[in-house]
Amino acid sequence: MRLHYDVSGGEFLRAGEASSSLKKVLKQLGVSSDVIRKIAIAMYEAEINMVIHANGGVVDVDIDSEAVRIKLEDTGPGIPDIALAMTEGYSTASDEVRDLGFGAGMGLPNMKKNADFLNVMSEVGKGTTVEIKVNL
Amino acid sequence: MTVSEAAAKLNLRPIAGSKGLETEINGVYLGDLLSWVMGRAKERNIWITIQGHVNVAAVALLTGVSCVIVAEGAEIGGELAAKADAEGIPLFASDMDVFTLVKLIVGLGIA
Ligand SMILES: Nc1ncnc2c1ncn2[C@@H]1O[C@H](COP(=O)(O)OP(=O)(O)OP(=O)(O)O)[C@@H](O)[C@H]1O
Numbered sequence: 001m002r003l004h005y006d007v008s009g010g011e012f013l014r015a016g017e018a019s020s021s022l023k024k025v026l027k028q029l030g031v032s033s034d035v036i037r038k039i040a041i042a043m044y045e046a047e048i049n050m051v052i053h054a055n056g057g058v059v060d061v062d063i064d065s066e067a068v069r070i071k072l073e074d075t076g077p078g079i080p081d082i083a084l085a086m087t088e089g090y091s092t093a094s095d096e097v098r099d100l101g102f103g104a105g106m107g108l109p110n111m112k113k114n115a116d117f118l119n120v121m122s123e124v125g126k127g128t129t130v131e132i133k134v135n136l
Numbered sequence: 137m138t139v140s141e142a143a144a145k146l147n148l149r150p151i152a153g154s155k156g157l158e159t160e161i162n163g164v165y166l167g168d169l170l171s172w173v174m175g176r177a178k179e180r181n182i183w184i185t186i187q188g189h190v191n192v193a194a195v196a197l198l199t200g201v202s203c204v205i206v207a208e209g210a211e212i213g214g215e216l217a218a219k220a221d222a223e224g225i226p227l228f229a230s231d232m233d234v235f236t237l238v239k240l241i242v243g244l245g246i247a
């Protein structure tokens with residue numbers, strides 16, 4: 001099964017909608033709640049990053065009997081130092097979004113912890129692609 | 137104990153999400169940093185926070201907490217209430233500070 005979502009940037013009201021929608025689909029497919037939780041957390045963090053840091057993007061999900069593969073692509077500013085960005089507590093979030101509870105620098109670490117495979121590719125000035133795989 | 141029983145005992149003001157009131161509670165998580173909550177809150181926990189904006193709904197839904205209490209009289213946005221209703225996430229307001237709420241919850245034997 002393939003799913004596609006468009007995530008618009010800066011729109012907090014809709015941030016998390018794609019993840020919420022995927023969670024519902026997986027529930028209907030009878031995926032266990034532990035696995036759904038891992039997928040939901042990893043995808044939410046990636047989705048919210050696209051909204052906060054990169055002005056939105058697109059998400060493609062591929063579900064088969066073995067795994068859920070999620071690819072999130074944006075054309076935002078990119079990440080200059082991915083290893084640094086992966087560090088717990090590292091964040092470039094603005095004061096404005098910190099007031100909303102973002103910017104703990106835990107998003108990428110949460111993805112890493114919950115995904116069975118995580119790949120972050122980024123080019124400064126071009127954008128970022130995040131690939132997440134969770135085994136079923 | 138269910139969400140509705142706890143809400144009555146804690147004197148919480150119901151704001152939205154009445155569909156989820158019969159969920160059994162299994163503990164408590166406190167936090168205002170969303171990705172911290174995302175990684176740590178457990179399914180069917182009560183989540184107590186001072187964040188009252190719309191993204192609280194997404195975090196609550198994705199972590200599967202049983203309800204959200206916006207404590208210390210923090211403001212609750214209309215968008216959050218609407219989303220909590222749509223998703224059936226019980227959302228409550230309380231003027232109590234977080235520590236007082238937690239003491240009462242411990243007294244109820246939930247945590
Ligand atoms: N899609 C992206 N485009 C550009 N920069 C990004 C992107 N995703 C992450 N980053 C960079 O990596 C940093 C760390 O991301 P991470 O999700 O771990 O933390 P955060 O988003 O800042 O805070 P939190 O997720 O805890 O709310 C960000 O502050 C930002 O600088």
Ligand SMILES: [Mg+2]
Nearest residue numbers: 045049107108
């Ligand atoms: Mg993040």
